[in-house]
Amino acid sequence: MGSTRNALEEVKLNVNESMGLRPAERRTQLAPVSSAKDVGRVPLRTFGKIDVNRVIPDPDQPRTEFDEQEIAKLAASIRSHGQLHPIRVRWHESNEKWIVISGERRWRATKAAGLPNVNCFFVEGEISEPEIREQQLVENLYRRDLNSMEEARAYQSLMTLNEWNGKQVAESLHLSTSRVSRALALLDLPEELQSQVESGTLSKSSAYELSKLDNDRSISELAAKAASGELPHAKAVRQVKIRRGKKVSKARSGIHLVFAAENGAKVTVTATTKMNYHEVELGLNQALDDVRHRIRNNIKLF
Template sequence: MGKADDLLRSMGGIITESASHRGTPAAMPAAASGPHPASDRPGARSKVAFDIPIDAIEPDPAQPREQFDHEPLERLADSIRSKGVLQPLRVRWDESKFRYILIVGERRWRAAGLAGLDKVPCVVDDRTPDPGEILALQLIENCLREDLTPIEQAAAFKKLMDVNRWSGNRLAKELGIPQSAISQALSLLSLPAPVQDAVDHGELPASTACEISKLPDASAQEELAARVVRDGLTRAQTTSAIRRRKVTERVLDTESGPRVTVSYRRGLDVDLVIAALRDALQMVESERADAA
């Protein structure tokens, strides 16, 4: 059982604890009077949700989600106005800032502010989780509640791998998802910015973008991506176009010593290849005549 399973169990515990939390939480001491109710066990986190002033909390700068779309936040804010915050946020106390730092729940925190709430229910960690654990919790929560954009998710996967020094295979095992999903997500990060933008704006399917990433040249990737968006090419049509673009290379070692390399796109008419070779031969003969 991997770390992700433990994290998911931990998050499940938070959900269970919040089942009875519907607007009459235990009173929370003022933020200025101390960090949070202390646990008798060092390193443990509180098992109870407490109301904490929204303005005493700030987001984690390492949060993997970089953008929060306004419309989904407004929908969540409407839900909070009618039902309240049904699941507590998870926070830690930062003594240097004398403020709470979000571990998971930034989307709920922002929506609660839009809904006009002054306080939000929080479960407080009595320890500072390591960066890898925080990132894993944030990524898991985001993926469970509202999908990251494909590029955000790919970047979060990459960051989680870097923080923990995990391979793609290890990450897949920890998160319980196919390794192919990790590989496909990471392939999006190699695409030029305009292509990534098209993916994040829903103009280009992520699965099709993964195929486009197989082209070695950035300009060719942009060109094909633009064609997919413009002409509405399917993934199968895109794959076919990529195969036609891939270059076939032949290297010929002649008896006299020189090595000749011939490169051409697959599917190109053989007569055109022969004509190009004849043109090349004429160029070499012309250079020889000029040198004589």
């Protein structure tokens, strides 16, 4: 009789859970008798499954574009292996729904996979708007899911919400100030060029250089050449300097390329003869092998 009652109670809990209802004191069931496998385990009330339709995306999150092919690939994986990582959600009183804090891509893939429930961490306590935006931004930045304009707008949003400047944003997110300032500079571009950066037609490095110009006509003219491939980044830098009245060094007979990393490092490639990008790539790979050799042999920089 006891086992039947327990079975019925478990069915009731599962039904409630599928409807998005969770008992106030739900606990993970550990072994009734102390067992080695349960040592150190802590039951969590804030973790469980919920009807996938009881969850909605956050309309204000930094990421606005999702690759449908990537969603389909993830959906196929979830269909085969299950959802390996839960999403984080918070309750929204007026909508009477759970809103995604992080993991919208997994939620979309779970829906696309046709699964009825999604695994969630339920954030029960109060969480402020700036905290939500910061958490979403950090997750997307570390997974490199944001395009350049989404990243810039997210920084601007944090500045507005917290009344921060660019340096404070960089410190909070543990990023270089140059990365933040270069991103924010893109917001000074005309809307048309921001759209080109967002679509990938115009590289963010060339767009950053163009943001230094005050003349919209000059910006549009150089942007068109950069987008068509007629104006490589190095030439874009040179043209911007000329139009700003800056001193420009004489053109070199070989190549002189500078690649800026987001951690503040710059990699310079120079050669006395002309090279194509395949040859540049070969040289960089050889240099990378040398760096890795030094790391393996614990060779110190200082």
